[in-house]
Structures are given as C-alpha cells and as structure tokens.
Amino acid sequence: MAQGKTPVTPDDGMTTRQRRHSPLVVVHGGTGKGKSTAAFGLALRAWNQGWGIGVFQFVKSAKWRIGEEEVYKTLGRVHEESGQGGPVEWHKMGSGWSWSRKAGTEEDHAADAREGWAEIKRRLADETHTLYVLDEFTYVLKWGWVDIDDVVTTLTNRPGYQHVVITGRDPHPKLLEIADVATEMTKIKHPFDRGQKGQKGIEW
Amino acid sequence: MAQGKTPVTPDDGMTTRQRRHSPLVVVHGGTGKGKSTAAFGLALRAWNQGWGIGVFQFVKSAKWRIGEEEVYKTLGRVHEESGQGGPVEWHKMGSGWSWSRKAGTEEDHAADAREGWAEIKRRLADETHTLYVLDEFTYVLKWGWVDIDDVVTTLTNRPGYQHVVITGRDPHPKLLEIADVATEMTKIKHPFDRGQKGQKGIEW
Numbered sequence: 001m002a003q004g005k006t007p008v009t010p011d012d013g014m015t016t017r018q019r020r021h022s023p024l025v026v027v028h029g030g031t032g033k034g035k036s037t038a039a040f041g042l043a044l045r046a047w048n049q050g051w052g053i054g055v056f057q058f059v060k061s062a063k064w065r066i067g068e069e070e071v072y073k074t075l076g077r078v079h080e081e082s083g084q085g086g087p088v089e090w091h092k093m094g095s096g097w098s099w100s101r102k103a104g105t106e107e108d109h110a111a112d113a114r115e116g117w118a119e120i121k122r123r124l125a126d127e128t129h130t131l132y133v134l135d136e137f138t139y140v141l142k143w144g145w146v147d148i149d150d151v152v153t154t155l156t157n158r159p160g161y162q163h164v165v166i167t168g169r170d171p172h173p174k175l176l177e178i179a180d181v182a183t184e185m186t187k188i189k190h191p192f193d194r195g196q197k198g199q200k201g202i203e204w
Numbered sequence: 205m206a207q208g209k210t211p212v213t214p215d216d217g218m219t220t221r222q223r224r225h226s227p228l229v230v231v232h233g234g235t236g237k238g239k240s241t242a243a244f245g246l247a248l249r250a251w252n253q254g255w256g257i258g259v260f261q262f263v264k265s266a267k268w269r270i271g272e273e274e275v276y277k278t279l280g281r282v283h284e285e286s287g288q289g290g291p292v293e294w295h296k297m298g299s300g301w302s303w304s305r306k307a308g309t310e311e312d313h314a315a316d317a318r319e320g321w322a323e324i325k326r327r328l329a330d331e332t333h334t335l336y337v338l339d340e341f342t343y344v345l346k347w348g349w350v351d352i353d354d355v356v357t358t359l360t361n362r363p364g365y366q367h368v369v370i371t372g373r374d375p376h377p378k379l380l381e382i383a384d385v386a387t388e389m390t391k392i393k394h395p396f397d398r399g400q401k402g403q404k405g406i407e408w
Contacts, residue, residue: 032387034232034242041238041245045271049405067249074282074289075275084278131405163405182393183236188386201253201335201367 032185051130138168236389255334342372
C-alpha cells in the first residue's frame, strides 16, 4: 500500500521526496481495542530505523502496558549494547514522572499531566526524540488539564523531523484537524461482553 | 480496563480464573491503518510472558513489515541468548514458505496460501506456539484459496492454550462469529488523501 500512485498530487511546492519525509502527527482514537497497541506496534518500525523513541504514558495504573514497557526497555538495552535500532526512553505518569523531583501527587493528576506536557514541549523544542508516543493523552485534553490550543500550536510548529503519536478515546476535533493520520478503532466484539476478564499476555 | 466488574456473569460453568485463561481468536479488520500493527503490538505482551510466537505473513511483498520482522527476530535472539521472553518464528509466503522444499511459485499464490494454512493446522494440532499471528489471512479466505469452514472447525477445536490473531480487510462473517475479540480499524484521515506516499520508519 506504500507503493503506487497517490490519488491526488498535492500543490504544496514540495517534492515527493520531501513529502515522503514529512514528520507526522498520528492519532489513534475510538472505543475499540488496539489504540495504544497499534502505537507500540508502529514504534517497532521506528526503532528498527534507529530512531530515538520517547514514550509518555498519561495513565495512572502501573499494570498497564507492562509487557510493552518490558519489550521496549529490552530493545533500548539491545541498542546500547550493539548499536542496533534506536535508543528508547519510557516515562509514565504513574506516581510521578521519573524526571520529576517531587513525589507523585496521587491527588493531583491534573498537575502531573501538565508537568508531563511541559517536559514534552521542552523535548520537542530540543528535538530529543524522533518518535513520541503520548499514550492516553486525549483524556488529558478532554478533561482540560492541558490546553488544546497550546498542544496544537506546539505540534504545528515543532522543529525538525519529529513524529508524534497520540492515543485515547474522543480525540479533540482540533487535534484531528492537525493530524496527518487518524484511525478510529471500533469494537465489534470483546470478551468483556461475554463476562470475561482481562488476561496476562493479552491485556498487559 | 482489565479490572473491575464485567457487565454480565456468564453461565458457562467456568470459574473466573478458567475464563481468564481462555485462548482467544482475535480479528483485526477494517480499512484503516493499524490492523497488523496492533497485532504485532499485541504480540509484544505475549513475548514478554514467555509465550512462543509464530508469525505467518500471507502477503507477497518483501518490504512489508520488515521493521516488525527485524524487531521480532531480535527478540527471538534475546530469548535464545538470555532466556528472557519467548521464542519467535517468523514465516512469510513471499516467494515460498521457509519450510517448503519447492521454490516459490510466483504464479500460484493460492497453492502457497493453502500450503501455509496446512502448516498452521499441523502446528495447532501439535500446540507448537502460544500466539499465532496470521497476517493478511482474511484475503486468503475472501478469495476462496482456503476454505472458511475448515478454518472455523480447526480454530474452534484447536487443543490446549493457543491464541490466534488474524488481520486483514473484510473478515468473513463466519470468522467474526467465532472471534472472541474483533476490532475494526476505520480510516479517518491518511496522508495518501493529501498525495503523500509512505515513508520508512512509519510504513515499513
């Protein structure tokens, strides 16, 4: 599908090569499974290209994505030891971000979320990573903890070659507007409907 | 989301623990991006649990999923060297399956596809892997190369604890019927619409 003629030839003054190397904003929304899972799948290709990956999990439960976290830390170690792939950083809001001096304020998720976004802004300005995964970031916008206009401006004006993948339900319309790729994951069937709980290896 | 009370308590004579450890058939359909990507994301959790993973790619282009293939081969190597995670096998129809003695018959994709399915049936009977990814397998069913009723019977009666993830557009209704989890990925926006071609690190 990456091959062949595209339906329109854009009138943006860019060559195909330039367009081919455009940094993307990717949004995975919807109520189905696979939003974050697809983001971490996408990051596999990025890692294999040697890109630096920064994951920022805007969720509180420590159990979430523990499998992916372990794998990405392993891949980061492979990179350090052999030079294969790219470097990996995995940060989670959990009970306070790893770079933060203050202990996690279990009570003030909004402040934690804002601190996460402030750090991501600094990193985007510094061009720290090539691929950013902002996992479950849509909720932070939905609840007004982080200003959507600030996010739109920051992402639109980010320098260099930096891809940003954002996951979560109900992505803000302004976010979808600036997205280059947006996919909605829709549940057709889920074991929860049959009264089945999550299981390890599948859900975490 | 893996936590908490499920909406119904099933009357299937199983304990929650038994139900929690049910092997699943997972289907990723739809026209959007992320079907295969989410499958390879899901397999990260499986690998981290030490599960044996078998990937079977029913596509012809060698470029497809090369990033994921590299990463999973790396994870397989990590497992061999350190015991971390699970073993990984990655097979692609490409120009003939790796286990097949005969050279790839570029002309007879149907025969190649049938051979792939026959091997998967043998492996399911032998309980070779814990997680099977049958990438782009829906097309093989759609085009009638492999019999849907054979697939339904085989998956329904597979022994032991084996999860099967199937990706591709237009999953057969009979496949959706036996699926435990089914997600549809719907495109909202894609750079192709703007005349942008695929780029490395993102598309492969």
